[in-house]
Amino acid sequence: MKRWIMIAAVALMAIPAAAQYQEAYPSYIQVNGRAEKEITPDEFYLSIVVNERESKGKITVEQQQKEMIAALRKLGIDIEKQLKVANMSSELFRKRSSVTTAKYQLKVAAAAQVSKVYEALDGIGISNVSILRVSHSKIDEYKEQVRIEAMRNAQQSARTMAEAVGQTVGKCFYIYDSNSDVMPAFYNNAVMTRGMKLYAESDAAAPEEEESLDFKTIKLRYDVQAKFVLE
Numbered sequence: 626m627k628r629w630i631m632i633a634a635v636a637l638m639a640i641p642a643a644a645q646y647q648e649a650y651p652s653y654i655q656v657n658g659r660a661e662k663e664i665t666p667d668e669f670y671l672s673i674v675v676n677e678r679e680s681k682g683k684i685t686v687e688q689q690q691k692e693m694i695a696a697l698r699k700l701g702i703d704i705e706k707q708l709k710v711a712n713m714s715s716e717l718f719r720k721r722s723s724v725t726t727a728k729y730q731l732k733v734a735a736a737a738q739v740s741k742v743y744e745a746l747d748g749i750g751i752s753n754v755s756i757l758r759v760s761h762s763k764i765d766e767y768k769e770q771v772r773i774e775a776m777r778n779a780q781q782s783a784r785t786m787a788e789a790v791g792q793t794v795g796k797c798f799y800i801y802d803s804n805s806d807v808m809p810a811f812y813n814n815a816v817m818t819r820g821m822k823l824y825a826e827s828d829a830a831a832p833e834e835e836e837s838l839d840f841k842t843i844k845l846r847y848d849v850q851a852k853f854v855l856e
Contacts, residue, residue: 652855654786654794658779659849660771663842666759669739672711673729673746674753686725689751696745697731700738707732730757736840759840767845775847776800783853795854803848 675689694704702708711728733739743754761767783794 652792653798653852654783654855655799655850655852656779656782656786657848657850658775658777658782659847660774660778661844661846662767662771662774663844664761664764664767666736666840666843667734667762668760669733669736669840670757670759671731671733671739671742672755672757673731673751675727675729675751676753677725684750686727689749690727692749693729693746693751696749697742700741700745702731702733702742734762759843761843764843768847771845772802772804772847772849775849776851779849779851780853783851787853787855792855795856797851797853799850799852801850803850 673693675686675693677684677686694708697708698704708729708731711730712726731742733742739756746752746754780794780797787794
């Protein structure tokens with residue numbers, strides 16, 4: 626009962642405000658604006674897992690790590706800036722054999738380099754490489770551009786509709802930013818791994834005919850709702 630009384634009280638309080646609102650802007654138009662943009666990623670985050678079980682205990686994780694770092698450096702990768710340890714663990718089995726797993730995260734700046742990393746690591750017996758995510762170095766800048774474009778789209782829609790009835794659009798007195806933000810691109814790592822392997826083994830990997838893997842674009846989408854005075 627108390628809840629309904631509170632709701633009724635709030636509604637009564639809102640009536641004068643609504644009346645003043647309507648009096649201030651007796652004629653207005655409400656529109657939705659949308660803008661989208663697709664961006665080709667220039668940041669690729671890869672997961673690399675080094676496990677002694679892959680080498681049947683013949684090669685330690687430490688040894689594989691040294692080979693991995695050497696291979697990546699040959700590709701021109703800055704180990705200190707682009708490679709970091711994600712996780713390390715040790716499991717004890719019934720036969721008292723200790724198995725250590727090391728997980729790393731590698732950041733590269735080109736799609737072509739993704740396949741080169743896979744090829745280099747696969748060549749030293751490290752094949753557990755997958756894509757964590759992709760991004761862009763100027764993602765925040767692009768977000769702002771798309772948000773502004775969505776608002777401009779709303780304003781243009783209002784103008785078009787107002788002109789259809791012989792009126793013009795005045796100032797905007799209400800904006801609701803229903804931000805959808807980034808539409809992430811998800812990758813089927815099993816498919817991407819096969820794709821990287823085929824790419825690495827094909828003639829397309831030759832420097833004179835080098836092509837990049839086909840990655841999904843990053844999709845940015847913003848929606849806004851706005852109200853403009855009709856004059």
